[in-house]
Amino acid sequence: MLTGNINWVAAPDDTNYWYLFIRFPKTNIVYEWKDLVSTNDLAGMSLLIEETILKDPGSFYDNEQANGDALYEKVKNGPFKTKLVTQPLSLPAFNLPYYEGLNRYQNKYWLGIYRRDELFSIKFLLEVCQLCIESGIEQICSTSWKSILIKDIEEKYRKDWNYLLDKHQINVRHAANELNFQVEDNSFRALQLKNHLVKYLNDDDTRTFGVCVGIKTRRKSEVFSSILVRRRPLIPLGKLGLFYVYDILCAKDYNPNERTDFVYSSSNPKFVLAEQLRRAVLSYYEHGRQI
Known part of the structure; x- marks a missing residue:
């Protein structure tokens, strides 16, 4: 649900107001806004927050110490219709949507x-x-x-x-294994890796119902997932690298709305990655059985 940097979630008890969650750019820090915001002010508030973050990148951009309260103080007096949050929003259990x-x-x-x-x-x-x-x-x-x-x-x-x-020869019946993947924006390398993994899962006829699999090939990119495949160089050379390997990380309770909880498998060469991912998917179902 919280896939962006500025995330709006409809208030369950007031259809004209929205909760706001800020995921600071290039970080895993999520801040729940102290106010509910009126529907008519979502665009204006989003613009002001974006401008405030970009004007002070040292504080709010690619900073693991980013302070949500400091951002709130800079924005709260804007000309928007708001009201204080009386109780934190309880996010629903994640269900992978069917979107095709x-x-x-x-x-x-x-x-x-x-x-x-x-x-x-x-x-x-x-x-x-x-x-x-x-x-x-x-x-x-x-x-x-x-x-x-x-x-x-x-x-x-x-x-x-x-x-x-x-x-236009548009197919609207792709395999579920393919629809479950999240990749970075404008990343041909991530798409190639996705296609490699999807082919293996399809050939093995692996069940992936309910699992959201993410692929991350860039440092500091943000990918929404239950299970994350992360590409990294074994030998970093500035912005380049040599001998790439892959880690498989799992979110807390395999919930994409949560942060990474544990590393399932690390430093995998590409030729074993698909099988390791298949095993991680099986661990997802085993976790669900134990709940």
């Missing part, structure tokens, strides 16, 4: 579109926008899995959306 396909809910449909290379052509996106306008859909959503989501599709427009998918 044309699916019915009530009397309408939602469409989730995922691309293996995480790229959408401009021509396709323009046609998506045009069809949204023609069918009265006011927004296109994005997800942390780098997919897009269109909601409120009426039955009479279903064939138009299917035709658009046919026209």
Whole structure:
């Protein structure tokens, strides 16, 4: 849930207010904001927080000592409608969402579109926008899995959306093993590693239901996951390195909303990594059985 640097979570007892969680850039520090913020002020508050962090990078950017209270003091007097948090938000247990396909809910449909290379052509996106306008859909959503989501599709427009998918050869039935992965933004190396691991899991017919697997190839990048595969050089040479190996780390209780709890396996060469990941997935299910 807390995949970004500025994370808004709807208040369960007041639909017009939101909890705010700050994950300071390039760190694992998460700070729960002291105020609930009105829906109409989310954009303005987000902009002010972003500007404040970037104006003082020494305090708030890539700093493991980043102080959430100090950021709050700098922002709290902004022209926003807020009210004090009376009790901390209890985050729900993590459930990996299904975010692909044309699916019915009530009397309408939602469409989730995922691309293996995480790229959408401009021509396709323009046609998506045009069809949204023609069918009265006011927004296109994005997800942390780098997919897009269109909601409120009426039955009479279903064939138009299917035709658009046919026209652009968009597959909306990828294997669950593939949909469970999170990778860094704009990282061809991470995508290559993901494809390598997915192929092994598919060939082995490994069950990965409910597991969120992350891939991290850059120092200080932030990846949301139950199980994290981290690439690192055995011999660092400044920004470069020699002889890369892989660590497998697990979040506390395998909950992606929590921080890393333990190292499952370290310094793995690539040729054994996929099997080690498969075993880590089995440990996830064993943990679930014991709860």
